[in-house]
Each structure stands twice: as C-alpha cells, then as structure tokens.
Amino acid sequence: MSTLVDKLNNHLQTLSKIIIDNKLQTESYMSLQKTLEAISFYIKKYNLELSVDCTITSTECDVCYHPIKQKNEKNKITFQCNHHCCSNDCLKNHVMHSNRYLTDYQETKCPKCNKYIMPNIIENAYGGKDEFEIFLQKYEDERAARFDCGICYTKTRVDEGITFNCDHRFCQACVKDFANAMIDQGSVSEKELACADCGNPISPVILKFILTPTYFERFIKFRNREYIPENEEGAIVFYKCTGNDCEWFVVCDEAIEIVTCPSCRIKNCPKCRDLPHIGLTCEQNEKRKEDERLERLRKQKEEEKAVKDKEDEDEFIEAAKKLGFKTCPHCKSMCERISGCNFMRCYSKSCAGKKNFCLLCEKAITDAQHYSHYKAQGPYGKICNALDGTPE
Known part of the structure; x- marks a missing residue:
C-alpha cells in the first residue's frame, strides 16, 4: 500500500509542478496527459477517492488577463481606480493599442471600469516624465511625414516646413537663414527674396511669420527704400537716400541729374540711385x-x-x-658653349652673330676684348677680369 501511496504522491507532485510553474504550453501537454492518466488508473484500480485542496495564490491582470504570480507582485501597477496591470510593458502595450496616436496617451482608460488612467502612472511606466517626453519626441519624429527641402537637400518633417504661394516647400530654418542673410546685405527686392525653385517672390506674410521682429522691421525699411512709384507721365521721380538707416526722401523732376541728401550729404542720380553721371543716361x-x-x-x-x-x-x-646654359645679356636668349673659349658670340635671330658676351660673367663684351677681358688666365681660363676685379 505504501508503494501505491508513493506512486500517487509522485504523480500529484508532477501535476502540481506543471500547474504552479505555469508550463501549460504546447510542449507540456503530453507530460500533463500522461500524469493525469496515471493518477486516473490507480484511482480506478484500487477504488480510491481523491480530494484536492486548491489555494489561489495569484491575481489576474485587469488589462491582459494573465495571472500575476506572487514573485511578480512587485511589478504590478495599480491604477487610481484600484484596478491593476501586471507590468510596465503591459501598460505600455495597452496605451499603444487604446489610442490612435501616442500623443493621446492622456485619453487611456482602464479596461475594467472605463475610467481614465492618471497620466503620471503612464509616464512612470516609461521611466518618468522626462524619459517619456524623450520617447514621445522620438516616436513622433519617426512617424512624421517628410519632404525633400530644395535648399539643404535633406528630408524634413512637414510640420517644420514652409509652403510658399507657389506651392514649393522648404525647411523653415533654411528660409529664415536665407532671408536673414539677404536682409543683412540689403537685398530685399522681390527678385532677390524669391523662391529657390521658380523665382516667385516670398510673401511678406510668410516673412513676418518666420523672422524676428527686428529682422522683419529691417526688411520693411529696406523694401520701402526700394519702392519706386509708377508714373505714367514720366514727370516726377520718387528718390530715397541710399545712406545707411537714412530715411530722407524727395519727389523731384525727372530732368534733375543730381540729388544731395541734406542729412548725410550723399550725392546720387535720383532715377537709378547710382553715383552722378552727368551727360549719360542711366542705361x-x-x-x-x-x-x-x-x-x-x-x-x-x-x-x-x-x-x-x-x-x-x-x-x-x-x-x-x-x-650649363648661359643667358645672352643682349637678347636674353639661352646659349650653350659647344667648343672653343669663353668668348661667346650669340647667333639668335636678334643678335645674328653680331653681339658678344663672356661665358663666365655673362656680361656684354666687344671684339676688341676677346683677349683683354681675360688678363689673368686668358680666354680659356676659369676666371675673367669681372670675376677677379681686374680693370679692363
């Protein structure tokens, strides 16, 4: 009888181990079936009664409905409604599947009672508010729609771009840098502050949106200076002084060729605003x-x-x-001695064999100096009058 009891105890322990360890997976079905068949065999053979005392030691997750074992209780997250989920990963998965966008995480509700889950509980599941904001930024950046900027040639988020009236789109930062640079050099005409793709002017409304108040004020000032009113009769000219930060202007007859600013004393042609050019048209x-x-x-x-x-x-x-080539002092041609003494005769097109020079000092000499220029060692020597300081 003791042998029977030992066998039953062994089978029951195996059964308990399978259940407690939560190994009821596909690979454990066969061992579970054999254990139950063995226990059933002994109960029927010896007409025994089996009493099982089960004690529930785990709770069920209110989100994924998986059991939460005692050893995993420390990972459990309790909502303000007293419902709970089994882990941070479980809550993050619930947030992702409950909302269309992660930015709507504050709309996440408890699946049990349909009450909103406190945002700080969700943020803590991601490591805290700061860590969650970093994750949220990265999540949004990865999923944002992008376009190819025609200025810096990089893919940029659509919400960081500016669309001109001509429907061309560029990085807001690129447009701002371009506009600032053009304003710094006073190039603010409609042809200069224009779309990089088609050349259409950039709307002042867009410039006001992207520029700082200081730069936009400078843009307006420079643009006003460039303004020339249309005059169908051609009788008057509207002239603004070209001096830095000078706002003086005058309306004058088109026949006037020079205008002098009473403030900064700059003189210009009132029509083309260039330096005076009396007697010449602007063209x-x-x-x-x-x-x-x-x-x-x-x-x-x-x-x-x-x-x-x-x-x-x-x-x-x-x-x-x-x-070993020498330079003729008369025609500057290069000469080479093939044979003979140091008295050189130049046969270039310019000298034509009529001009002489010394091979050693490269100075011009006459026919009469053929020997007298080499007093020390003669014309075949290694020194001449110029080199040893001997008077001619």
Missing part, C-alpha cells in the same frame, strides 16, 4: 560701368598671365643654368 552709365568692369577683369587676367609666364620663364632659366 549708358550702366553700360559704362559694365565695360569698366570687363576691362578691369581683362587687365587682371593679363597681369595674372604675365606673372605666371614670368614664373615659368624663371623656372626654365634656372633649370637651363643647372645644365
């Missing part, structure tokens, strides 16, 4: 300036070429001298 003056600019550019290129040619020539002469 002629503009052409003259362009011609002068092209002439300066041409001269600059010529000077650069001359410097480069001189450097190349000096480099060539230096290399030639290392190879």
Whole structure:
C-alpha cells in the first residue's frame, strides 16, 4: 500500500509542478496527459477517492488577463481606480493599442471600469516624465511625414516646413537663414527674396511669420527704400537716400541729374540711385560701368598671365643654368658653349652673330676684348677680369 501511496504522491507532485510553474504550453501537454492518466488508473484500480485542496495564490491582470504570480507582485501597477496591470510593458502595450496616436496617451482608460488612467502612472511606466517626453519626441519624429527641402537637400518633417504661394516647400530654418542673410546685405527686392525653385517672390506674410521682429522691421525699411512709384507721365521721380538707416526722401523732376541728401550729404542720380553721371543716361552709365568692369577683369587676367609666364620663364632659366646654359645679356636668349673659349658670340635671330658676351660673367663684351677681358688666365681660363676685379 505504501508503494501505491508513493506512486500517487509522485504523480500529484508532477501535476502540481506543471500547474504552479505555469508550463501549460504546447510542449507540456503530453507530460500533463500522461500524469493525469496515471493518477486516473490507480484511482480506478484500487477504488480510491481523491480530494484536492486548491489555494489561489495569484491575481489576474485587469488589462491582459494573465495571472500575476506572487514573485511578480512587485511589478504590478495599480491604477487610481484600484484596478491593476501586471507590468510596465503591459501598460505600455495597452496605451499603444487604446489610442490612435501616442500623443493621446492622456485619453487611456482602464479596461475594467472605463475610467481614465492618471497620466503620471503612464509616464512612470516609461521611466518618468522626462524619459517619456524623450520617447514621445522620438516616436513622433519617426512617424512624421517628410519632404525633400530644395535648399539643404535633406528630408524634413512637414510640420517644420514652409509652403510658399507657389506651392514649393522648404525647411523653415533654411528660409529664415536665407532671408536673414539677404536682409543683412540689403537685398530685399522681390527678385532677390524669391523662391529657390521658380523665382516667385516670398510673401511678406510668410516673412513676418518666420523672422524676428527686428529682422522683419529691417526688411520693411529696406523694401520701402526700394519702392519706386509708377508714373505714367514720366514727370516726377520718387528718390530715397541710399545712406545707411537714412530715411530722407524727395519727389523731384525727372530732368534733375543730381540729388544731395541734406542729412548725410550723399550725392546720387535720383532715377537709378547710382553715383552722378552727368551727360549719360542711366542705361549708358550702366553700360559704362559694365565695360569698366570687363576691362578691369581683362587687365587682371593679363597681369595674372604675365606673372605666371614670368614664373615659368624663371623656372626654365634656372633649370637651363643647372645644365650649363648661359643667358645672352643682349637678347636674353639661352646659349650653350659647344667648343672653343669663353668668348661667346650669340647667333639668335636678334643678335645674328653680331653681339658678344663672356661665358663666365655673362656680361656684354666687344671684339676688341676677346683677349683683354681675360688678363689673368686668358680666354680659356676659369676666371675673367669681372670675376677677379681686374680693370679692363
């Protein structure tokens, strides 16, 4: 009988272990079935009665309905309505599936009583308010719609972009930096402050939205200076002074060629606002300036070429001298002694064999100095009058 009791105890312990350890998975079905069959066999064979005392030691999660074991009680989260969930992951999963967007997390309700879950409880599940805000920012950034900015050529969130009236869209930061740079240099005309794709002017309403009050005020000031009223009869000219921060203006007859600002004493043509150009129309003056600019550019290129040619020539002469070539003092041609003495006769096109020089000192000498220039050692020696200081 003791053997029977031992066998039953062993089978019951196996059964308890399977249930308590929550191993009722697919892979444990076979062992569970065999254990129950063995217990049933002994009960029927010996006509026994089996009493089972079950004590529930775990609670059920009110969110995922899985049991919460005693060893996991420390991970349990209790809502203000006294319902609870089994873990942080369980609550985060509930938040994600209960709302269309994570930003609506404050609308999360308890699945048991349908009461709102306190936001701080949800935030704590993510590690605290600061950690949750970081996670929320990353979550939103990953899911935000994006576009390709035509200025910086990067993918940018749509809500961080600016759409112009021409329907082209750019980064708000790019447009702001571009506008600030143009305002800093006073380039605020409609052609200059324009869309990078199509050239249509940027609306002042958009500029007011993205610029600081200081920069927008400067934009308005510069734009007003650029304003020239239309005049169908061509009888008057509206002129604003070009001085920095000078707001003086005058309406004058178009025949006037020079206007002097009474404030900063700047003189300009009132029509084109350039320096005075008496005797020339504004168009002629503009052409003259362009011609002068092209002439300066041409001269600059010529000077650069001359410097480069001189450097190349000096480099060539230096290399030639290392190879034994000498420079004719008359025509500056390179000469090489093939044979004979140090009295050299140049046969270049310029000298044509009529000019002479000393191979040693490279100074010009005459036919009469063929021997007298080499008093110390003669024309075949290694020294001449110029080198040893002997008077001619």
